[in-house]
Amino acid sequence: MDLSDLRIFLAVAREQSVTRAAQALDRVPSNVTTRIRQLEDHLGQALFMREHKRMTLSDAGRRLEDYAQRLLALADEAEQALRAAGPQGRLRLGSMESTAASRLPLPLARLHARWPAVEIQLRTGTTRFLADAVASHALDCAIVAHPSAQPPGARLDEALGAALEGDYLFTEELLLITPPGNAAPRALATFARGCAYRDRAEQWLRDAGEDPARLQMLELGSYHAILACVMAGSAMAVLPRSVLDLQTLTPPSRVIGPAHCFLIRRKGQDSANYQALLSALRD
Numbered sequence: 001m002d003l004s005d006l007r008i009f010l011a012v013a014r015e016q017s018v019t020r021a022a023q024a025l026d027r028v029p030s031n032v033t034t035r036i037r038q039l040e041d042h043l044g045q046a047l048f049m050r051e052h053k054r055m056t057l058s059d060a061g062r063r064l065e066d067y068a069q070r071l072l073a074l075a076d077e078a079e080q081a082l083r084a085a086g087p088q089g090r091l092r093l094g095s096m097e098s099t100a101a102s103r104l105p106l107p108l109a110r111l112h113a114r115w116p117a118v119e120i121q122l123r124t125g126t127t128r129f130l131a132d133a134v135a136s137h138a139l140d141c142a143i144v145a146h147p148s149a150q151p152p153g154a155r156l157d158e159a160l161g162a163a164l165e166g167d168y169l170f171t172e173e174l175l176l177i178t179p180p181g182n183a184a185p186r187a188l189a190t191f192a193r194g195c196a197y198r199d200r201a202e203q204w205l206r207d208a209g210e211d212p213a214r215l216q217m218l219e220l221g222s223y224h225a226i227l228a229c230v231m232a233g234s235a236m237a238v239l240p241r242s243v244l245d246l247q248t249l250t251p252p253s254r255v256i257g258p259a260h261c262f263l264i265r266r267k268g269q270d271s272a273n274y275q276a277l278l279s280a281l282r283d
Contacts, residue, residue: 001042003075006068008035009047013065016055066136073137080271087276088117094130094142095122097191098223099261102242103170104143111280118273128194131160134264141274143281145172145196145259166264169281172240174200175253179233187216189226189235196259201238204256227251 011021012032022029040047045060057065080089095104100122108120123130123139130142144160174197179185188205190198202212218235220226223243229235230251240259244250263278 001039003072005035005039006072008032009039009061009064010068010072012036012048012055013057013061017053018055019053070137073140076140077269077271080273086117087115087272089273090119090121091273091277092121092123092138092140093277094133094139094144095124096127096130096143096145096195096197097124097221098197098240098243099143099145100124101223102240102246107277107280107283110283111277114280115276118276120277126191126194126198127160127196129192131164131264134266135161135163137266140269140271141263141265141277143169143261143263145261160264163266164264165267166262167278169261169263172242172259172261174238174256174259175241175244176201176204176236176238176256177227177230177244177251177253178236179230180251181233185233185235186214187218187229187235188212189218189220189229189237191221191226192219197238197240200257200259204238 008021008025008027011025012018015021015024018029018032018036022032025032036047043060043064045064046058047061047064048055049058076090080087104122111118111120123133125133127144127146130139130144133139134142144166146160188198188201190201192198205212205215216235218229220229223239226235226237226239227247230237231249238256244253263274263281265274
């Protein structure tokens with residue numbers, strides 16, 4: 001199999017459309033269609049289910065997706081390892097939503113100024129989602145939080161998986177925020193399960209004698225939406241102080257504890273790009 005065929009396959013899988021994949025790859029749609037058909041003929045398997053204008057992965061396509069991500073990641077790592085010109089090429093970085101907003105802009109600007117040939121592809125998600133994505137080669141590295149992992153020399157493998165290791169970055173101060181006034185909502189606005197800050201909030205509630213199962217969980221996709229729910233009196237929430245420091249209007253809050261944040265990668269998969277990013281994050 002040609003690596004370019006795998007890149008085309010992954011683009012169609014991601015976009016669920018030949019037309020959108022062709023635009024992303026700067027190719028004509030007919031070329032993308034031909035390459036997908038040639039790949040299916042080579043493998044003797046239909047890789048997509050075609051429903052009107054939408055293309056979704058078949059069972060065989062889902063199996064190939066994992067291999068394709070790993071093969072392309074290894075190819076990128078090999079290319080970077082053999083180049084002598086320093087950090088360059090693609091670096092697929094994952095980050096928690098709150099970290100991307102409050103802590104990433106300046107380090108990424110420093111990285112670009114020092115190493116303009118490094119292309120950052122950023123994806124946000126929960127700690128659990130990001131750790132799984134790094135382990136499965138869908139991401140090269142990610143910034144995650146784990147309240148129980150203590151720096152330095154944290155045993156992240158016990159918390160996030162045996163395939164991962166990481167470097168300590170910073171400690172967030174987590175705050176329980178509540179609506180202005182005397183509102184006492186029976187709801188917690190939070191990211192989806194797998195969020196380390198949600199886990200910390202639920203543990204704090206249990207320690208305080210409150211059963212989290214008795215609260216309504218409002219799962220939201222951004223810290224903007226979480227803050228809006230709190231300010232509207234609909235819920236309480238747990239967010240890092242670094243996010244609240246960005247706001248002009250802030251709700252009442254109290255400290256509930258720390259969360260230590262790490263840049264993680266697959267074990268043994270250090271690279272010039274990773275080290276360049278780590279340096280920019282620590283400066």
